[in-house]
Amino acid sequence: MSGASLCASDLGWGPRRGPAILRDVSFVLPAGKTxxxxxxxxxxxxxxxxxxYRFYRPTAGTVQIDGRDLWRMPPREAARRVAAVLQEQPTDFALTVSEIAGLGRLPHRQGLSSAGFRDTQIVEAALHRLDLAALARRxxxxxxxxxxxxxxxxxxxxxEPRVLILDEPTxxxxxxxxxxxxxxxxGLDVTTVVSLHDLNLAFDLCDAVLVLVRGEMIALGPPETALDAVxxxxxxxxxxxxxxxxxxGRSRFTYTLPASDRT
Structure with a gap:
């Protein structure tokens, strides 16, 4: 795997006949950065x-990967470039751990072809990497x-994406x-976007941080500058x-309620 550059330009989204939930978000993330x-x-x-990760089509702006509009790509090509790990996990899959992991190879197969030797190797390596090998048949x-x-x-x-999107991965x-x-x-050589609640984790993991307030971007930059006290x-x-x-030399945050909110 190797990363791709990711560019968001004036992104916005809102439900039909409803107010915008996200407005005017722009950033450029170089290949391999987080x-x-x-x-x-x-x-x-x-x-x-x-x-x-192409679940919502923007109502304003564009998402580009290596200079190409994500929504102008065929779905299979987009799936080879972008993968997502969500907070919500289905619990009713009647598949094994190995079979679930193997679903990640579908965008790389031709037609109705079955998994090949290389597919099996990639699945086994990922399960081993995440301490799941013993659970492969569960x-x-x-x-x-x-x-x-x-x-x-x-x-x-x-x-094997070039861009990895993670929603609260821990x-x-x-x-x-x-x-x-x-x-x-x-240790991954991919471009990564990760949502986090833990600001200390953002300092340790991220090359840049984007801060949102009510759908608007209020800060973007290295953690040291984007996450100031104000x-x-x-x-x-x-x-x-x-x-x-x-x-x-690591930074750590301490928080308290504002004096006006204390009883």
Missing amino acids: LGVVGANGAGKSTLLRLL RFGTLSGGERQRVMVARALVQ NHLDIRHQLEVLEMLR TVARAFSVSAWRERLLPS
């Missing part, structure tokens, strides 16, 4: 991601929430598997302090 999307619940994070619906999340990440990797995961998934994401306070309605930890 963009974090942060904001309070209802800020428009999931809507933005749905535009990037039914998906019998897994815990964290296990299902890792299976969906494996399916996305099997797809949701449902225990601490060890959170660390494993994050370490894996750091922006965080505006985005989350909290008082925030950022401190640099020694000897690692």
